[in-house]
Amino acid sequence: MGSIEHENDNHVIDPIDPEEFRTQAHKVVDFIADYYKNIEQYPVLSQVYPGYLRKNIPEESAPNVPESLEQILQDVTRFVVPGITHWQHPNFYAYFSASKSTAAFLGEMLSSGFNVNGFNWLSSPAVTELEMLVVDWLGEMLKLPKSFLFSGSGGGVLQGTTCEAILCTLVGARDQKLREIGRDKFSKLVVYASDQTHMCLKKAAHVAGFGDENLRVIETTKSELYALSPNSLRIAIQSDIENGFIPFYLCATIGTTSTNAVDPLGPLTAVAQPHKIWVHVDAAYAGSACICPELRHFLNGVENVNSISLNTHKQFFSAPDCCCLWLKDPSALKNSLSTNPPYLRNAATDSGEVVDFKDWQITLSRRFHAIKLWVVMKSYGQENLRSFIRHHVEMAKLFEEMVKRDQRFELVAPRNFGMVCFRLSFWDVDMSNVMNARLLEEINKSGKAFMIHTVVKGVFVIRITIGGMMTKERHVVSTWKLVQELAEKVMVMEGI
Ligand SMILES: *Cc1c(COP(=O)(O)O)cnc(C)c1O
Numbered sequence: 246m247g248s249i250e251h252e253n254d255n256h257v258i259d260p261i262d263p264e265e266f267r268t269q270a271h272k273v274v275d276f277i278a279d280y281y282k283n284i285e286q287y288p289v290l291s292q293v294y295p296g297y298l299r300k301n302i303p304e305e306s307a308p309n310v311p312e313s314l315e316q317i318l319q320d321v322t323r324f325v326v327p328g329i330t331h332w333q334h335p336n337f338y339a340y341f342s343a344s345k346s347t348a349a350f351l352g353e354m355l356s357s358g359f360n361v362n363g364f365n366w367l368s369s370p371a372v373t374e375l376e377m378l379v380v381d382w383l384g385e386m387l388k389l390p391k392s393f394l395f396s397g398s399g400g401g402v403l404q405g406t407t408c409e410a411i412l413c414t415l416v417g418a419r420d421q422k423l424r425e426i427g428r429d430k431f432s433k434l435v436v437y438a439s440d441q442t443h444m445c446l447k448k449a450a451h452v453a454g455f456g457d458e459n460l461r462v463i464e465t466t467k468s469e470l471y472a473l474s475p476n477s478l479r480i481a482i483q484s485d486i487e488n489g490f491i492p493f494y495l496c497a498t499i500g501t502t503s504t505n506a507v508d509p510l511g512p513l514t515a516v517a518q519p520h521k522i523w524v525h526v527d528a529a530y531a532g533s534a535c536i537c538p539e540l541r542h543f544l545n546g547v548e549n550v551n552s553i554s555l556n557t558h559k560q561f562f563s564a565p566d567c568c569c570l571w572l573k574d575p576s577a578l579k580n581s582l583s584t585n586p587p588y589l590r591n592a593a594t595d596s597g598e599v600v601d602f603k604d605w606q607i608t609l610s611r612r613f614h615a616i617k618l619w620v621v622m623k624s625y626g627q628e629n630l631r632s633f634i635r636h637h638v639e640m641a642k643l644f645e646e647m648v649k650r651d652q653r654f655e656l657v658a659p660r661n662f663g664m665v666c667f668r669l670s671f672w673d674v675d676m677s678n679v680m681n682a683r684l685l686e687e688i689n690k691s692g693k694a695f696m697i698h699t700v701v702k703g704v705f706v707i708r709i710t711i712g713g714m715m716t717k718e719r720h721v722v723s724t725w726k727l728v729q730e731l732a733e734k735v736m737v738m739e740g741i
Pocket of ligand 1: 407527
């Protein structure tokens with residue numbers, strides 16, 4: 246075979262030539278390493294204007310002739326980098342950080358290198374079996390009860406994002422309830438959440454066929470630290486039942502996006518359980534922090550919920566996207582999401598001895614996420630992973646202390662994890678909102694740091710999330726100095 250020349254093969258570039266791959270990939274690794282090394286020279290928040298790229302690359306079509314990697318990387322530097330908001334910059338404090346690590350990068354390389362699609366066990370047994378292993382490892386680190394683990398009676402799955410995980414549990418819970426009460430009751434089902442719940446719940450509810458009349462958004466208060474009150478939940482449920490509605494799903498949050506509020510799982514499940522309500526815990530950001538024993542208490546009561554999810558790409562040193570979802574009863578998901586077309590039938594599936602993760606998610610195709618988490622856990626070990634998180638929490642505490650010492654500022658909500666909510670304090674709320682918006686604009690325009698705001702009960706709040714893998718104490722200290730200087734400037738400009 247090998248000696249036969251295949252005429253047609255001689256005319257094409259080989260898309261994967263191992264030696265070519267080796268040299269080119271090394272060059273890209275060097276490019277990225279230099280990027281990290283020099284990252285502080287860039288403005289954290291990209292300063293381009295909308296449409297900048299098309300203005301700079303006017304070509305109407307893709308090139309006809311191949312370009313060299315050098316040429317391509319030059320274009321990356323010229324056209325792409327200016328439009329990048331540098332999430333790995335040590336002064337990136339916006340949203341929730343995407344805490345990438347070298348290990349996650351290497352894991353992604355392996356995932357990308359194998360380039361397999363692990364929709365069922367057969368399509369690459371290691372993808373499924375390694376996933377079952379790492380979700381159990383992570384669940385064990387979080388001290389989740391065995392009932393959520395494969396080694397117990399439950400199981401976990403790696404999905405792309407929390408939005409998908411919530412939609413899957415919502416659909417599973419919906420169908421479970423409808424099997425019990427009849428599909429004609431669909432319009433009577435009610436989903437519960439607080440006014441601090443992430444928008445992904447509302448989106449999932451809409452995708453799952455529910456209108457606003459099926460969604461109860463329960464108001465939180467400052468005095469209860471923006472957590473969902475079990476009493477308010479009880480009242481809402483009672484009122485719905487009296488009006489002929491059927492409660493079936495509650496989304497509780499550990500670490501809300503606006504202020505990192507923590508809904509009390511124990512008391513909430515005590516209210517929900519008599520009504521057989523599926524309780525899901527969205528711990529997208531803060532869940533990972535609970536691997537530290539001193540923070541684990543935020544998950545108290547988790548033993549009574551049905552499912553819990555967190556984003557390993559937020560605070561577990563992995564890269565987007567990778568959401569881990571654990572369930573006590575995975576069959577609820579499978580009953581709603583499994584399909585069995587002839588082209589995917591195989592003996593392993595028929596034996597019932599394997600997990601086919603395509604039945605635990607919306608999509609069919611799935612990446613080899615597990616190897617990334619496996620490499621992360623093996624490279625650092627549990628104790629280092631905990632100390633990374635502690636370091637972030639310590640720096641957030643430091644920032645909090647500095648805010649407290651400046652009379653012009655105030656903290657807006659208690660700090661539970663690595664995020665601090667603060668604002669310039671004025672008696673008049675409108676004035677305060679204007680001034681804090683101006684201050685944030687100045688901070689982000691400076692290119693020296695990037696934060697975002699939230700609005701809590703009508704109050705404009707600046708939030709700083711500390712979770713970057715390159716962030717050191719000196720960055721946090723100089724960022725606070727920057728905030729103070731710019732506050733001074735804004736107040737002078739406004740004549741205060
Ligand atoms: C980030 C976040 C989400 C959304 O996560 P995706 O993975 O982007 O869907 C949902 N809930 C909370 C509490 C979050 O912090």
